[in-house]
Amino acid sequence: MDVDAYAAAHNAEWLRLEELINRAGKLRGAEIDELVELYQRAATHLSVVRSASPDPALIGRLTSLVARGRAAVSGANAPLWRDAARLITVSFPGTVYRQRWWWLGCALFGNLLALAVALWVAGDPRVQSTLGTPYDIQQLVEHDFANYYTEHEAGAFAFQVWVNNAWVSAQAIVFGILLGIPTLYVLVVNQLNLGVTGGLMAAHGKTDIFFGLILPHGLLELTAVYVACGVGLRLGWTIIDPGARPRGRALAEEGRAAMSVVLGLIGVLLVSGAIEGFVTGWVHTTWLRIGIGVVAEIAFLAYVWYFGRKAVAAGDTGDAIDTPDLAPAAA
Known part of the structure; x- marks a missing residue:
């Protein structure tokens, strides 16, 4: 034509x-x-x-x-509520479910990386010595790690971590357009920090404290990070392999779907931020603290699987632009 x-x-x-x-x-x-x-x-x-x-x-x-x-x-x-309802029940869970293998892959890679780094740090005093002075490390494992969750007023702390995590997740998705390279950087840095801290805590016999304080909010928070990185990498891959669609059209459609994930993760990270601010440092019964995090994680995964699978089965791609009304006219 x-x-x-x-x-x-x-x-x-x-x-x-x-x-x-x-x-x-x-x-x-x-x-x-x-x-x-x-x-x-x-x-x-x-x-x-x-x-x-x-x-x-x-x-x-x-x-x-x-x-x-x-x-x-x-x-x-x-009404605005109609767009919000579509985001919550169709666009966000549908896109997350459709791209589940990307973020599940990020979760597998990220957790294996964090575990490998933690084992390396915990098992080699020479590595520990390169990460800080004995005094600094002692301060971290004995005081700073646990005090981090209680040194600020709970509401202000929850808001701070929510905004920071939402910003990082948005960057991981949006920067996927640069072939996913910055997205991969966000994932690796996040997991390296997790692994280093876990390794130092384990080396000083504080593994129980580490998991007791990380798991309540970390289960949902890390899942959100993995989702953001998976969607960002998928967006980058669309540039490389748009499939049967023209590259510009494929990128536009996947980009709009990715923006629905950005908006959806704001809500998810609001929940994890509330748990980190009001539960992690303030609920002193470990099993209850972790239980709250487990319930939040299971609820999120069940939500994605139920609404997401339903949306995908209906043929919805998560694209924010509905199929327009076509006139019965010849081209």
Whole structure:
């Protein structure tokens, strides 16, 4: 298909549609009918261009026009709760479930890396000596590690860790567009820090304290990090191998789905941040503290598997843009 000729043939309709969209609140009678008809035509044009041309500029223009047209025709004042409900029950769990092998792979790799580093650090005093002075290490294992969870007011601490973890997870996803290299860096650094701390605690007989304070919030928090890294790596891989879709279209669709994960993880990390702020350092019964973390983790996984599998079975990819209404018009 000659993209330039196609665009030239329909450009007047697109400009007229844009004009009507800009005046959507002031249209009357025939203009409203015209808006609906032009919106449906533009949706058809977008479908044709996507299937016949990899032109990202034209696809981007038409995608934006169709989205604005949809809002003007049927949902400019749609309640916010409807979008939120779709995010919670479809887009977020559907994308997480669909990309489960990516983040489960990150979880396997990350935990093996942290375990290997912990065993290396715990078993070699020479490695420990390179990580800090004997006094600094003693302070960490005897005081600083445990005091970290109680040295600040619980609410402020929970908010701080929530914002920090949400920011790191968002970076891991968004930077996936750079072929996933920064995403992999985020995962490796996170696991190295976990392994080093665990190794130092184990070397001084504090393994029970380490797991007793890490597991309550860490189960859910680390799962969120693995999900973010898995989605980020999948986004990077889309650039390398877009499959049957044009690369621009594949990246746009996977990118929109990834943004739903960014929003969803904000809620997940709010829960883990609340546990870290109000439970980890303040609930003194170890089994209860860990039990709360286990329940939160099981609830998250059950939520993803139930709603995610349902969304995927229905053919939903997590893309935030719904399938537009097509006009029964010839290309």
